[in-house]
Amino acid sequence: MAGREIEIGATEDFPVGVFRILELAGHSVGVIRLVDGSIHALRNHCPHKGAPVCRGIVGGTWPPSEPGELAYTQAGEVLICPWHGYEYDIRTGRELFRDIPTVLRKFPVRVADGRVLVTI
Numbered sequence: 001m002a003g004r005e006i007e008i009g010a011t012e013d014f015p016v017g018v019f020r021i022l023e024l025a026g027h028s029v030g031v032i033r034l035v036d037g038s039i040h041a042l043r044n045h046c047p048h049k050g051a052p053v054c055r056g057i058v059g060g061t062w063p064p065s066e067p068g069e070l071a072y073t074q075a076g077e078v079l080i081c082p083w084h085g086y087e088y089d090i091r092t093g094r095e096l097f098r099d100i101p102t103v104l105r106k107f108p109v110r111v112a113d114g115r116v117l118v119t120i
């Protein structure tokens with residue numbers, strides 16, 4: 001079944017690094033613009049225990065590393081769930097660092113003439 005495309009505003013309505021949470025066709029959806037200008041729409045529901053995940057912290061992460069080799073990566077591209085701290089890659093929706101990762105549901109986004117459109 002084809003989705004329904006919904007216009008949600010201008011690109012400037014989405015500040016970099018901050019989720020805006022919208023109700024779209026009965027879904028709570030978090031929309032964010034990353035520092036590279038790309039815009040992403042995620043279902044505001046953590047697959048672990050159902051938290052409103054888009055109310056979590058946006059930042060980077062510390063991947064596993066050898067002693068003395070800590071490296072902070074993916075700054076501004078990781079969403080940390082507010083309930084239990086699972087970390088998700090905003091670009092892919094995939095949870096980081098678990099053997100069998102859960103995945104956030106993403107909705108397709110496109111920009112046309114400066115307007116943002118999400119397919120639900």
Ligand code: FES
Binds near residue numbers: 050053083084085086
């Ligand atoms: S509900 Fe998101 S990590 Fe548990």
